[in-house]
Amino acid sequence: xxDTQNRRVVVTGLGATTPLGGDVPTTWxxxxxxxxxxxxxxxxxxxxxxxxVTFAAQLAVPPIEVLxxxxxxxxxxxxxxxxxxxxEAWADAGSPEVDGERLGVVVASxxxxxxxxxxxxxxxxxxxxxxxxxxxxxxxxxxxxAAAVSLELxxxxxxxxxxSACASGAEAIGYAAEMIRSGRADIVxxxxxxxxxxxxxxxxxxxxxxxxxRNEDPGGASRPYDTSRDGFVLGEGAGIVVLxxxxxxxxxxxxxxxxxxxxxxxxxxxxxxxxxxxxxxxPRAIPPAPAEPDGAPSDVVHINAHATSTPVGxxxxxxxxxxxxxxxxxxVAVSATKSMTGHLLGAAGAVEAIFTVLALHHRxxxxxxxxxxxxxxxxLDVVIDKPRALxxxxxxxxxxxxxxxxHNVALAxxxxx
Amino acid sequence: xxxxxxxxxxxxxxxxxxxxxxxVDSVELDKNFTDDLDIDSLxxxxxxxxxxxxxxxxxxxxxxxxxxxxxDAVSYIHQAQG
Numbered sequence: 001x002x003d004t005q006n007r008r009v010v011v012t013g014l015g016a017t018t019p020l021g022g023d024v025p026t027t028w029x030x031x032x033x034x035x036x037x038x039x040x041x042x043x044x045x046x047x048x049x050x051x052x053v054t055f056a057a058q059l060a061v062p063p064i065e066v067l068x069x070x071x072x073x074x075x076x077x078x079x080x081x082x083x084x085x086x087x088e089a090w091a092d093a094g095s096p097e098v099d100g101e102r103l104g105v106v107v108a109s110x111x112x113x114x115x116x117x118x119x120x121x122x123x124x125x126x127x128x129x130x131x132x133x134x135x136x137x138x139x140x141x142x143x144x145x146a147a148a149v150s151l152e153l154x155x156x157x158x159x160x161x162x163x164s165a166c167a168s169g170a171e172a173i174g175y176a177a178e179m180i181r182s183g184r185a186d187i188v189x190x191x192x193x194x195x196x197x198x199x200x201x202x203x204x205x206x207x208x209x210x211x212x213x214r215n216e217d218p219g220g221a222s223r224p225y226d227t228s229r230d231g232f233v234l235g236e237g238a239g240i241v242v243l244x245x246x247x248x249x250x251x252x253x254x255x256x257x258x259x260x261x262x263x264x265x266x267x268x269x270x271x272x273x274x275x276x277x278x279x280x281x282x283p284r285a286i287p288p289a290p291a292e293p294d295g296a297p298s299d300v301v302h303i304n305a306h307a308t309s310t311p312v313g314x315x316x317x318x319x320x321x322x323x324x325x326x327x328x329x330x331x332v333a334v335s336a337t338k339s340m341t342g343h344l345l346g347a348a349g350a351v352e353a354i355f356t357v358l359a360l361h362h363r364x365x366x367x368x369x370x371x372x373x374x375x376x377x378x379x380l381d382v383v384i385d386k387p388r389a390l391x392x393x394x395x396x397x398x399x400x401x402x403x404x405x406x407h408n409v410a411l412a413x414x415x416x417x
Numbered sequence: 418x419x420x421x422x423x424x425x426x427x428x429x430x431x432x433x434x435x436x437x438x439x440x441v442d443s444v445e446l447d448k449n450f451t452d453d454l455d456i457d458s459l460x461x462x463x464x465x466x467x468x469x470x471x472x473x474x475x476x477x478x479x480x481x482x483x484x485x486x487x488x489d490a491v492s493y494i495h496q497a498q499g
Contacts, residue, residue, distance in 0.1 A: 068438055069435075069438065073435070131466055132461055134459040134460075134462045135459060
């Protein structure tokens with residue numbers, strides 16, 4: 001194929017299932033409305049196990065309401081969410097005709113099929129090996145959701161699952177963009193999924209003191225940048241985008257939401273869970289990596305921040321943004337949408353990439369809720385309570401994602417021209 | 418109390434429906450699990466284990482491969498009830 005290097009990568013389809021809605025339009029409207037997504041847990045894990053956290057940002061529409069019963073039996077919840085989001089994204093892209101060998105899938109997960117793993121361990125202990133479900137391994141493996149999406153769409157151009165904790169979803173989109181840029185694929189379905197609202201992950205995060213314990217006020221618990229923030233709110237769901245070479249999208253007259261202008265990926269090598277306090281790693285990911293100098297810092301008008309609502313992380317990210325953008329950070333509309341969705345771990349970067357694409361598409365930076373007293377160590381122009389209008393013209397935005405292990409990913413997204 | 422062959426057929430059909438989504442009335446005695454119902458070996462194991470629980474029988478793995486048709490399974494379970 002002629003000149004397949006450095007092709008431009010556009011976004012032609014969006015799909016999601018989140019704590020705010022079962023699809024992208026419902027979720028986006030809830031974000032603009034400043035709707036909190038966290039609710040009390042249905043399970044009485046506090047009573048059973050002494051869990052100190054009794055709420056989470058649980059999926060708004062249970063998969064059983066949209067999938068066939070057989071699909072819910074044979075797929076881990078993480079794969080169910082991915083399939084729901086992928087179907088929406090693919091339909092939104094107009095169900096494009098594409099050679100399966102030119103179609104790729106990159107769907108990430110931070111934790112993988114933890115429900116299957118733990119449920120089947122219970123079966124093993126209680127009923128013995130013979131009763132363990134034969135699909136246990138394909139259901140618990142972290143590449144299960146990507147595989148399920150590839151089976152659905154007939155994608156034979158490569159199926160991948162980056163695993164980088166809470167940066168996974170963004171890394172998936174970056175990897176997918178590179179597949180198109182380098183000429184490996186014409187279309188890649190990419191994103192992240194997570195279904196880890198289970199007692200064990202909650203207990204583990206709580207043991208790290210990473211979770212908010214504001215049990216009396218779930219909706220007010222995720223409060224990025226607020227002085228009274230006390231940890232993140234565990235969320236679940238999936239976000240999937242359809243990425244396409246600009247040439248391919250134009251040739252079929254596809255609707256273009258925006259462009260993946262670049263993806264910066266760095267690592268801290270500082271600590272397994274804590275961010276580098278001097279911001280040595282993250283700023284090197286922001287803006288796009290040196291190899292992809294598409295968009296100077298001064299172009300950036302909006303950032304969907306990682307901003308999980310942890311005391312240390314939010315301040316470290318603020319320092320990183322200032323360090324990366326310098327005075328160009330002034331007036332950049334920073335949104336912390338985890339204040340509404342909670343933290344979707346491996347899906348967060350993908351769902352927030354969708355928000356970033358839509359913010360440019362609709363020229364509206366989403367609000368940050370629960371921010372009543374801005375931490376004096378946060379020197380950012382945070383969009384609070386109401387959406388903020390963005391200017392017209394050619395705009396660039398960033399979507400930051402950081403993960404345990406020292407993973408830093410910054411996606412640069414440009415408005416559609 | 419032993420189940421009749423008709424009860425076993427309808428119970429088996431429910432298990433197959435649960436596992437595969439096939440309509441209950443498509444599970445007929447003459448149907449071949451692999452060729453007609455498109456049930457793979459992994460699904461077959463789940464169906465067997467669920468049938469063991471439902472009908473209180475034991476179907477050793479070595480015998481499962483001889484259960485080609487729905488009739489084979491119904492007869493096996495009926496006799497295994499003792």
